[in-house]
Amino acid sequence: MLVENNVALQPLNTFGIAARAHSLARVRDEAGIAELISQLAGQAPALVLGGGSNLVITGDIKGLVIKVEVSGKRLIEETDKGWLVEAGAGENWHGFVAWTLAQGWPGLENMALIPGLVGASPVQNIGAYGVELQDRFHSLDAIDLRSGQTFSLDAAQCGFGYRDSVFKHAPSDERSYGLAGCAIITRVRFLLPKPWTPVLGYLDLERKMAETGISEPDAMQIFDWVVAIRSAKLPDPAVIGNAGSFFKNPTVTPEQCADIIARDPKVVHYPMDDGSIKLAAGWLIDACGWKGKSVGNAAVYERQALVLVNKGGPEHPCTGGEVMTLAKAIQTSVYERFGIMLEPEPVVV
Structure with missing residues (x-):
């Protein structure tokens, strides 16, 4: 675990907003997170930061910022239902999507080029072109910032809604299951289904089918189309x-x-x-x-x-x-x- 003081946050948020953090801890595994939580002694961090792609910073952050950098990708098992794959929360989302397709495991192609890290994907229940994360989600591991305990959640326990989950809601009382500011997601698992069927209901994808004359695209073709569509419409955060x-x-x-x-x-x-x-x-x-x-x-x-x-x-x-x-x-x-x-x-x- 690496802790830095007076850290510039401009390169750590895709909006490029200039601000500073009083202190920032980079955590790269579960042991580092557990060590950090013990040092916090029950105090909540000011911000848990992933890729900074879904963030607007309105001023300097006086408390501790935790930068999640847990890496790793693997196939857990293959069954008749599909491929169960796992990624560390610090993995780049688009890179993970491309990796699954390179292994021959389709299912995430409609969500190509969404900025951010894997750990943020269930928080926002990201989605694009007819597919949402909840459609492919299996489970996740997280660490409770208050107790240091590791826990897992399945899809029902995540309370997914449109761009919503339990991670976006603070616990209002002891019975509430809101987890905003209470947990760090460390690993996320996805079930990529067999048999695979393309999701093509959006107008932009229908236009690509008409332009190319490809009426039955495979997953890699859909991936390429989505990348082209998003690149034409949306600015690259590295440029703008x-x-x-x-x-x-x-x-x-x-x-x-x-x-x-x-x-x-x-x-x-x-x-x-x-x-x-x-x-x-x-x-x-x-x-x-x-x-x-x-x-x-x-x-x-x-x-x-x-x-x-x-x-x-x-x-x-x-x-x-x-x-x-x-x-x-x-x-x-x-x-x-x-x-x-x-x-x-x-x-x-």
Whole structure:
């Protein structure tokens, strides 16, 4: 375990926001985490940091920041149902997806190029192009920051929802199972199903099928398509600082959707299995005229209104305050036009 003082956080968050941590501990295995917890003596860290890809920092962090760097990838077992694979929380998510496909284990291809680390994937219940993490999730290991005890959770215990899990909710009382700020995820396991079937229901993938003439793509072809689609729409954080999709796609009732369609027939919407309708938040933001607009050095990406970016670069980075001022202005604008309050995806600290 390595503990550093007065650490610059700008290179550790994909938005590139300049801030500092009073102290930062890098933990690379379960023993290091246990040692750190014993030193904390019941005090919670200020922040548990993975890849910093879903984060808006609004100022210097006075307490301890824990940087999770647990590595490792392996196949646990292969059965008639599928491949059970495991990755350390510090593994790069996209790299892990590519690795599973290289081994001949399909199932994660629709979630290619999502930024961040494996350990953050169940926290956010990440998803893209018709597949969510909960669809492939098996279980995870974590360490309780209060007691130092190791525990495991299955999918039901994680309480997955749309971009949601128990790790995003603080325990309100002794009976609550919220785990925000209470645990560090160390390893995550996925069950990649047999037989594999492609998930192709999104318009962008249908367009790729039409363009290429490939009507029955394999998993690697879908992976390549998703990478191409996301690369065309979304900025590379290494080039333009950002936190990926900034707002969740809202869900509405069919009646609410019909009312919006009556006023805006081109609204992008998708029916859900539970009867609700998912609206494309990026389309709503674009319809309100926000694409390319800015507050200070925080701006709405000109190619995709769902993404807020650091247009000042590393030399003149935007502040967390500018990002949140822009986000709140967008929320107000969308609510006034559509009656929908957009919910941000990133964690704000």
